[in-house]
Amino acid sequence: MATNVRALAAKCTYAVIDKGRSLADELPALQEKVIGKDKGLLQELCYGVLRYLPELEHEVRQLIQKPLVAKQRAVHFLLLVGIYQIKYTRIPDHAAVSETVAATKPLKHQHLKALVNGILRNFQRKTTDNDEKLPVAIQYNHPSWFIKKIQNAYPDDWPAVLNANQEKPPMWLRVNQQHHTIEQYLELLAKADIEVASVDEFSGAIKLAQATDVNNLPGFELGHVSVQDGAAQQAAVLLDCQPHDNVLDCCAAPGGKTCHILELRPSINAMTAIDIEEKRLLRVKDNLARLNLSANVIAADASKPELWWDKQAYDRILLDAPCSGTGVIRRHPDIKWLRKSTDIEALTILQQQILKNIWPLLKPGGTLLYVTCSILPEENCEQIQQFISKNSDAELIAIDNTQQKIGWQILPNEQSMDGFYYAKLKKKNNG
Ligand SMILES: C[S@@+](CC[C@H](N)C(=O)[O-])C[C@H]1O[C@@H](n2cnc3c(N)ncnc32)[C@H](O)[C@@H]1O
Structure with missing residues (x-):
């Protein structure tokens, strides 16, 4: 029997939302179970449900008499998959409904077939939305805590930022x-x-x-x-390595920026690429091999250089810090639901620690480029402002193409790039 793509999409979104698994961990294994165009369809359904989750949940709440119980949660996600197809894809409604209803069998909930069929048909028949004003979290399909942060940070642009997060990113x-x-x-x-x-x-x-x-x-x-996204490609250019430089990329995996630096400036003396996750470093090695580049790849904690540093100071350091990933939601819509408001403070503390402990490894006159794929000021300009205020030997270098005072914040609604932040710091010679 052919594998039912809707059943796999329900399983995948259930694993992300109810079990807290990441889409990147779940989806590839499920895609292995299908062939050809169904791989793309499975991805579209999973991404779609995660993009429009609050709105789809709202639709189900209106159509179901009582919520499905815990052991029927996979069918709840199947309903979301069904409604997403009818509302947002070009799949003919009859095919979307019949395939979704058929998915109750592989999900081992065939007894709920009539319920799924009834809800999807009622949704199809629904002609207009109620005039009720929907909560902003449903209108914009983001968690409330995040919307508040974006409203505070970007009082004029917040709707455009949230809408850009809902778009399919370009290649x-x-x-x-x-x-x-x-x-x-x-x-x-x-x-x-x-x-x-x-x-x-x-x-x-x-x-x-x-x-x-x-x-x-x-x-x-x-x-x-x-x-590689256009925003990520700014890093190697901004770092501006010179011949014979000793370069450190201290949060390197999967190696996109490490490789770009080496492509742009093969005449550097040495590239050290470290990352705390040994498994992710395999991807750095694969990327280096495909591009015929070489680097000294080390599994290590950037915040503890005393455990790995060979005492050779660096001319250039790239610190692509672990962050909330709130700039890349359009590529990873699961971030909206997996990231919790309480994570942000812990991340800012980790970023601060890495920055503080890696700074002494930079030569006087050298440059450190601080990067995140976040759009939250506390991980970005506020982090850098605080660092400069505490380190008299750190000088902020203006980035030419921006009028912004502290670093360069790229928002996801600008130039169809991911949301990224860049700050270029120079260590004063007499610091
Ligand atoms: C934004 S990603 C880096 C992306 C990479 N620079 C690229 O362009 O492909 C952040 C990385 O930081 C790593 N990381 C997190 N905490 C770390 C630490 N304390 N020391 C070193 N690496 C760390 C994560 O494993 C993750 O791979």
Whole structure:
């Protein structure tokens, strides 16, 4: 019997929401169970339910007489999958309903078939929404605590930021400039009939008009190109490594920025790439191998350099700090539900600790680039402001392309890039 994609989507979203598992941990194994286009459909259904969760939950609450009990939760998620398809996909309603109803069997809840069928048909028949004013968490499909933080941080832009988080992100490419200039690679894309939407002036990041399989990209296997968001591609350019520099990337996995730095400046003396998670470092090694680059890869805790540092000071340090990931919600919609308001303070303390303990490893005159994929000021400009106020040898270097006072906050509604924060710090020579 063919595997039912709706049943897998219900299992996946159930695991994320009720069991607190990450989408990245759950989805790939489930995708292995299906073939061809169903892999994409499964992804679309899981992402869709997580993007629109509050709204879909609201619809189910209106249509169900009493909530399903704990052991029927997988069917609750199946209802969300069903409503998502009817509301947001081009799947014909009859197919969406019949496939979703059929999923009760592999979920071993066939006795709820009539209930699922009835609810989905009632939803289909529902013509207009009640005029009731929905709570902002349902209107914008984000948790209330997060909406409040974004409203405080961006009083004018908060609706645009939240709406951008709901969008499907574009595919961005990073050209390996060891092999091709940006212009040469654009020609190869044109020959391969891959349409380009835009090119970022500062970094040369290429935004495709439509996502494509990496195997369609000219020279992907040969390491001539990588997939990396436009915001992440600013890091290596801003770090601006010079020939013979000793470089440290102290939160490196999976290695996107490590590789970009090496591609842009192969003449550096040495790159040390560390990460606390040994398993994630395998991806750094894979990426280095695919791109034919080399680095000294170490599993270590950046906040405890006394355990791994060889006392050779660095000219450049990239600190791509562990963060809330609130800038990359459009790529990882599970972040909205897995991240709790109480996590933020713990993360800011960890960032502060790493920054404080890694700073002495930087040579006088050297540069440290602090990066997060967060849009929360407490992890970003407030963190840096506090650091500068406590460290008289730290000088903030203005980033040319921004008018912002403390670092550069890219919001996800700007230039179709992920939400990122950059601050460039120089260690004073006489510090
Ligand atoms: C934002 S990710 C880095 C992404 C990476 N720079 C890239 O471009 O591919 C943050 C990384 O910090 C690592 N990390 C968290 N705490 C750490 C610590 N105390 N020391 C070193 N790495 C840490 C995490 O395992 C995670 O891989």
